[in-house]
Amino acid sequence: MQSKKKMMIGLSVFILLLASVLVVLYVKIGAGNESKEETIVGTVLENKESSMLIRDETGAEYVVYLEADYNGEEIGTFPEGSRVRIWFSGEIAETYPMQVTAYRIEKDS
Amino acid sequence: MKKIISIFSVMLLLFSGITVYAQEIPQDNEGDSVVAQTEQLLEVDVVNGTERVIDLSETATYSMVADTAASETISERSVIGTDERTKITNTTISPYYAIAYLSITMEDGQTYRGTGFMISPNTMLTAGHCLKSSTSKAKSVTVYAGRNGTSKPITAHMTKYYVDTKYTGSEADWDYGIMVLDSNIGNTTGWFGLHGTSGSSIGTTNIRVTGYPADLAGYYMWTCAGTVSNITTNRFMHTADTAGGESGSPTYFYNGTYGNQAVGIHTHGGNYSRRITTTLVNWLKDNGYAK
Numbered sequence: 001m002q003s004k005k006k007m008m009i010g011l012s013v014f015i016l017l018l019a020s021v022l023v024v025l026y027v028k029i030g031a032g033n034e035s036k037e038e039t040i041v042g043t044v045l046e047n048k049e050s051s052m053l054i055r056d057e058t059g060a061e062y063v064v065y066l067e068a069d070y071n072g073e074e075i076g077t078f079p080e081g082s083r084v085r086i087w088f089s090g091e092i093a094e095t096y097p098m099q100v101t102a103y104r105i106e107k108d109s
Numbered sequence: 110m111k112k113i114i115s116i117f118s119v120m121l122l123l124f125s126g127i128t129v130y131a132q133e134i135p136q137d138n139e140g141d142s143v144v145a146q147t148e149q150l151l152e153v154d155v156v157n158g159t160e161r162v163i164d165l166s167e168t169a170t171y172s173m174v175a176d177t178a179a180s181e182t183i184s185e186r187s188v189i190g191t192d193e194r195t196k197i198t199n200t201t202i203s204p205y206y207a208i209a210y211l212s213i214t215m216e217d218g219q220t221y222r223g224t225g226f227m228i229s230p231n232t233m234l235t236a237g238h239c240l241k242s243s244t245s246k247a248k249s250v251t252v253y254a255g256r257n258g259t260s261k262p263i264t265a266h267m268t269k270y271y272v273d274t275k276y277t278g279s280e281a282d283w284d285y286g287i288m289v290l291d292s293n294i295g296n297t298t299g300w301f302g303l304h305g306t307s308g309s310s311i312g313t314t315n316i317r318v319t320g321y322p323a324d325l326a327g328y329y330m331w332t333c334a335g336t337v338s339n340i341t342t343n344r345f346m347h348t349a350d351t352a353g354g355e356s357g358s359p360t361y362f363y364n365g366t367y368g369n370q371a372v373g374i375h376t377h378g379g380n381y382s383r384r385i386t387t388t389l390v391n392w393l394k395d396n397g398y399a400k
Binding site: 050060065066067092096097101 | 221222
């Protein structure tokens with residue numbers, strides 16, 4: 001009887017410890033998969049069919065390309081002089097003008 | 110009870126932060142495992158207008174390190190400065206003369222400024238996005254080695270370039286380019302050695318990035334020191350200050366045997382460099398683009 005009780009306690013402890021290990025692993029994996037989201041607000045200086053040149057408030061210029069699976073509004077709908085907000089992964093390629101690849105573009109009011 | 114504690118201890122060891130370097134597992138930038146495959150380069154001859162795809166296979170004996178030596182044609186060597194972005198006032202001394210301002214024109218008419226660095230008499234390395242975007246590719250690149258404001262001590266033009274076929278405009282892991290020039294300006298400017306590595310180390314923790322940032326007035330060369338972190342199979346992070354215009358800058362350190370050796374190519378703000386791998390160095394050596 002006593003040994004059965006000991007076994008039950010041991011099993012409970014084991015399950016508890018196993019659960020804590022799994023929780024730690026889940027948190028670690030979750031943190032690693034966090035996707036970055038960055039935005040730039042700027043004025044359209046030049047509008048091409050598949051890319052556009054914008055200038056942000058600091059005067060920095062970016063050529064905005066579209067991600068392969070971009071399904072937002074066509075670039076042609078953002079006329080030169082309009083203010084836009086660009087969503088991108090956070091990667092800024094450092095040519096000048098700099099290059100970003102947008103997954104979302106919206107008019108900025 | 111003892112058995113349970115033992116099992117738990119083993120599990121804890123397995124899942125803890127202890128790293129066992131039994132085998133290098135290729136990873137992409139997110140740290141995910143990737144299936145090993147042959148790298149391929151797109152060769153573009155801008156003079157003849159021809160293109161072809163070639164394998165970038167590991168032909169030399171496998172090694173975790175592949176080195177080439179720097180060429181310093183001028184006896185004076187610059188003293189490495191402090192850890193702040195500083196302007197290079199004499200750009201015609203080693204290693205600075207081997208760094209070039211790039212004036213890039215894409216086929217769609219978009220123009221860019223960038224940076225590149227000599228690795229042999231007529232070959233330079235730069236970022237892939239200096240030569241290819243998701244919608245276009247380079248039509249012409251004029252190379253101003255050692256440019257210092259309006260002073261352009263030596264000029265060359267790109268005749269041919271190579272970019273990885275996996276780079277289509279935004280794949281940072283494959284963001285590197287090789288440029289072949291129309292003259293052997295490297296015999297005058299000198300060139301960087303290469304320290305190609307595989308595995309979890311790039312052989313140094315302290316690096317320097319030198320290039321042509323656009324946020325500081327004029328067409329001047331600036332340099333900044335930094336440290337390396339987050340090394341993956343194809344990229345690493347660094348703390349050197351950079352800005353737009355510095356894509357393609359050498360990320361390098363000084364080696365007593367080989368001279369100034371590039372370990373990476375600066376590509377992105379944040380700050381990231383594309384790693385110079387043993388595969389790349391061996392291909393460059395095998396094809397006469399690095400010595």
